[in-house]
Amino acid sequence: MVAFFLILAGLVALVIGAELLVRGASRLAAAVGISSLVVGLTVVAFGTSAPEMAVSVASSLSGQGDIALGNVVGSNIFNVLFILGMSALIVPLVVDQKLVRFDVPLILLLSIVVWIFSWDLRISQWEGILLLVGIVAYTVHCVVVGRKEAAAVKQEYDEAFSPPPAEDSTSGKTNPWLALGWQLLLIAGGLVLLVLGAKWLVDGATSLARGLGISELVIGLTIVSVGTSLPELATSIVAAMRGERDIAVGNVVGSNIFNILAVLGLSAGVLPGGVSVAEQAWQFDIPVMIVVSAACLPVFFTGHLISRWEGGVFVGYYIAYTIALILLATQNEAFLQFEVLVIGFIAPLTLLTLGIAVSRSVDQWRWQKSRDRFAQDDASLPQVVIIGGGFGGLSVARNLARSDMRVTLIDRCNYHLFQPLLYQVATGSLSPANIATPLRNLLRKNWNVAVQMAEVREIDLHRKKVLLEEGPEVRFDYLIVAAGVRHSYFGHAQWESAAPGLKSIEDATEMRRRILTAFEAAEIEQDEARRRQLLTFVIVGGGPTGVELAGSLGEIARHTLEFEFRSINPKEARIMLIEAADRILTMYPPELSAKARTSLERLGIEVRCQTRVLEVEEGELTLAVHDGEEILPATTILWAAGIEASPLARNLAQQSGAGLDRVGRIAVQPDLSLVDHPHVFVIGDMADCRVADGQPLPGIAPVAMQQGKYVANVIRQAVKADSGKPRQPFRYRHQGSLATIGRSAAVAYIGGWKLSGFTAWLLWLLIHIANLSQFESRLLVFIQWVWSFVTFGRSARLITGQKAHASPVSDEEVIGKS
Numbered sequence: 122m123v124a125f126f127l128i129l130a131g132l133v134a135l136v137i138g139a140e141l142l143v144r145g146a147s148r149l150a151a152a153v154g155i156s157s158l159v160v161g162l163t164v165v166a167f168g169t170s171a172p173e174m175a176v177s178v179a180s181s182l183s184g185q186g187d188i189a190l191g192n193v194v195g196s197n198i199f200n201v202l203f204i205l206g207m208s209a210l211i212v213p214l215v216v217d218q219k220l221v222r223f224d225v226p227l228i229l230l231l232s233i234v235v236w237i238f239s240w241d242l243r244i245s246q247w248e249g250i251l252l253l254v255g256i257v258a259y260t261v262h263c264v265v266v267g268r269k270e271a272a273a274v275k276q277e278y279d280e281a282f283s284p285p286p287a288e289d290s291t292s293g294k295t296n297p298w299l300a301l302g303w304q305l306l307l308i309a310g311g312l313v314l315l316v317l318g319a320k321w322l323v324d325g326a327t328s329l330a331r332g333l334g335i336s337e338l339v340i341g342l343t344i345v346s347v348g349t350s351l352p353e354l355a356t357s358i359v360a361a362m363r364g365e366r367d368i369a370v371g372n373v374v375g376s377n378i379f380n381i382l383a384v385l386g387l388s389a390g391v392l393p394g395g396v397s398v399a400e401q402a403w404q405f406d407i408p409v410m411i412v413v414s415a416a417c418l419p420v421f422f423t424g425h426l427i428s429r430w431e432g433g434v435f436v437g438y439y440i441a442y443t444i445a446l447i448l449l450a451t452q453n454e455a456f457l458q459f460e461v462l463v464i465g466f467i468a469p470l471t472l473l474t475l476g477i478a479v480s481r482s483v484d485q486w487r488w489q490k491s492r493d494r495f496a497q498d499d500a501s502l503p504q505v506v507i508i509g510g511g512f513g514g515l516s517v518a519r520n521l522a523r524s525d526m527r528v529t530l531i532d533r534c535n536y537h538l539f540q541p542l543l544y545q546v547a548t549g550s551l552s553p554a555n556i557a558t559p560l561r562n563l564l565r566k567n568w569n570v571a572v573q574m575a576e577v578r579e580i581d582l583h584r585k586k587v588l589l590e591e592g593p594e595v596r597f598d599y600l601i602v603a604a605g606v607r608h609s610y611f612g613h614a615q616w617e618s619a620a621p622g623l624k625s626i627e628d629a630t631e632m633r634r635r636i637l638t639a640f641e642a643a644e645i646e647q648d649e650a651r652r653r654q655l656l657t658f659v660i661v662g663g664g665p666t667g668v669e670l671a672g673s674l675g676e677i678a679r680h681t682l683e684f685e686f687r688s689i690n691p692k693e694a695r696i697m698l699i700e701a702a703d704r705i706l707t708m709y710p711p712e713l714s715a716k717a718r719t720s721l722e723r724l725g726i727e728v729r730c731q732t733r734v735l736e737v738e739e740g741e742l743t744l745a746v747h748d749g750e751e752i753l754p755a756t757t758i759l760w761a762a763g764i765e766a767s768p769l770a771r772n773l774a775q776q777s778g779a780g781l782d783r784v785g786r787i788a789v790q791p792d793l794s795l796v797d798h799p800h801v802f803v804i805g806d807m808a809d810c811r812v813a814d815g816q817p818l819p820g821i822a823p824v825a826m827q828q829g830k831y832v833a834n835v836i837r838q839a840v841k842a843d844s845g846k847p848r849q850p851f852r853y854r855h856q857g858s859l860a861t862i863g864r865s866a867a868v869a870y871i872g873g874w875k876l877s878g879f880t881a882w883l884l885w886l887l888i889h890i891a892n893l894s895q896f897e898s899r900l901l902v903f904i905q906w907v908w909s910f911v912t913f914g915r916s917a918r919l920i921t922g923q924k925a926h927a928s929p930v931s932d933e934e935v936i937g938k939s
Contacts, residue, residue, distance in 0.1 A: 516829025
């Protein structure tokens with residue numbers, strides 16, 4: 122009973138004494154002209170840490186070293202986790218950048234130093250003296266820095282901690298000597314109460330520990346450390362409620378520094394043998410103090426703000442630490458399970474959350490810094506304009522990131538499209554969001570790159586301007602045109618309405634609508650001839666797109682739609698692949714073309730080579746065969762045969778005199794620039810770039826990405842005044858070709874190696890997943906593919922669009938053509 126009374130009386134004396142000490146000392150400091158943050162780090166922090174000083178020194182002199190050390194370590198943990206946590210729960214705490222740059226790293230360093238000093242389970246007298254020298258140096262540093270602070274900052278502190286002066290009706294002034302005497306009296310009274318309170322608290326805690334059989338270390342880490350930290354708790358919470366957040370945070374940071382350097386230093390320095398360190402403290406409690414100090418860095422750095430959720434995490438961790446101490450002190454078997462829970466789940470989850478928060482904070486800081494930088498030097502920086510957000514344009518933008526250039530990427534869409542998987546959207550395997558990513562999101566960390574959604578109408582090479590359909594002209598010093606290609610009907614543009622191509626998301630969803638609507642219409646059709654027409658699918662073009670589209674359609678009919686219809690059997694669908702050449706996949710070796718054809722035929726697909734399309738109309742197409750013409754009734758005709766370059770290629774050719782090939786691609790120099798225009802580059806599908814044998818480079822993603830990287834390096838060198846140095850010609854490094862036919866079936870030609878079957882299919886999967894632009898897309902596509910492989914399902918089989926409820930072919934068309 123006496124022990125409890127001593128502890129209670131000691132805590133009351135400590136709180137009152139600390140309040141008097143802080144009130145007097147803060148007014149003295151404010152009068153000297155020191156800022157609120159420095160006051161919080163020194164006067165307030167040192168004053169509120171006076172209980173720790175009194176308790177630890179008294180414990181050390183009485184031979185109770187465990188309480189002396191436990192008080193310091195426990196107080197530091199309590200200060201950060203509980204006091205800062207509770208203060209942040211009341212109001213989010215703004216953290217001064219000075220703390221992030223110097224004081225918080227100093228706490229972490231000092232915590233590690235204490236752990237190193239404790240290696241031999243003792244902090245020697247000389248080590249204590251060394252810590253005391255440190256507190257002197259730190260105080261001098263704070264005073265020097267504080268004297269440099271603006272007077273306005275000091276006034277902010279004065280308004281919160283100095284009450285308005287009482288008006289004197291006679292003189293209107295307060296006697297400065299009387300005020301000084303009152304402040305000194307407050308300080309002296311506070312010190313007396315602190316000494317008495319410390320003695321009562323130590324005596325009561327020691328008696329309680331002996332009576333309950335609990336070690337002095339645990340008592341020091343809990344009751345004594347919490348009790349002596351009550352002044353910090355009261356001061357920080359009151360400061361937070363008053364809006365003095367600098368003092369609330371600075372009080373805790375400064376107290377922790379004072380506890381290690383002054384309290385622990387003096388406790389070890391007053392005795393020749395220093396302070397003994399319990400093995401539990403060296404193995405568990407001091408490492409916890411180090412971890413807590415390290416946790417301050419990312420929390421403080423996330424926007425220089427301790428938010429409410431971070432405060433809640435801090436308080437939760439202190440509760441967990443207290444539970445661990447109790448379980449450890451009572452030797453409870455649940456300690457091991459609790460340790461596994463914290464180390465195996467709670468700590469990693471917290472680290473992950475803090476990592477994400479730090480990453481976002483760094484991004485925000487870089488974004489602000491970059492915005493200020495480019496706003497100031499707008500006129501002096503080179504202007505680089507990229508037209509097209511495909512593989513080539515995106516590659517240029519990324520490789521010009523963080524350069525001293527203003528880069529503007531213009532695209533008619535706001536997203537980057539992974540075209541190699543577009544056919545899977547057309548056949549319901551993937552949704553558009555799986556293969557398309559907003560350009561602004563992809564380039565959000567490229568601070569010098571701006572994205573503009575606009576349609577380019579014309580390029581004026583002589584004035585160096587890009588003219589848009591809507592919006593002001595865009596000036597450029599360097600221009601990269603990567604506008605790509607679209608499908609071509611070889612001079613028969615009227616075919617497009619009957620046979621859509623596959624170059625955009627809109628094309629893919631239109632194909633998907635036609636494919637799925639054909640099955641739906643066949644389900645309710647009574648006329649057998651019309652039903653056969655509805656279930657006839659024709660793909661024109663035997664290149665990679667046509668082959669992959671045909672294989673995917675075969676799997677839909679043979680597997681995905683099985684058992685889903687009642688009137689038709691989807692397996693009876695007729696799927697044809699039409700190719701004008703003598704074989705499909707002409708860019709592959711003949712043996713791989715043959716294997717691809719065998720795989721398609723295994724899926725029930727008719728492959729017809731050396732067959733040209735003469736006419737395409739709604740519901741039928743006319744083919745050229747050996748003995749004349751053949752009219753083939755087919756509701757769904759999909760075009761994957763030809764390409765033509767963007768109209769911008771013709772616009773550039775007319776101004777530069779560069780030639781165009783038969784599909785409209787513009788000829789470029791070996792450095793990918795236009796003739797007589799070294800500052801204008803054309804890359805990707807719309808560039809007619811010839812290799813050593815005179816053949817144009819294929820229109821595939823690796824070509825565009827390598828060209829984009831090359832052009833970015835050329836521009837960097839030109840900006841660095843190396844324009845007099847001759848440019849090295851672009852050299853394409855062929856990485857191989859891949860095409861998939863269906864489940865476990867693909868062909869690959871890589872470095873002279875010819876692969877087919879499951880090995881090629883697995884390689885195709887890995888390469889395409891790796892080249893998706895976002896981790897989220899990679900994960901979602903991988904999960905979709907695994908699920909589809911196991912279940913044969915396709916989750917994106919949605920019929921959308923303006924004609925979603927209409928039959929693909931009208932009754933009149935079927936009757937007239939049957």
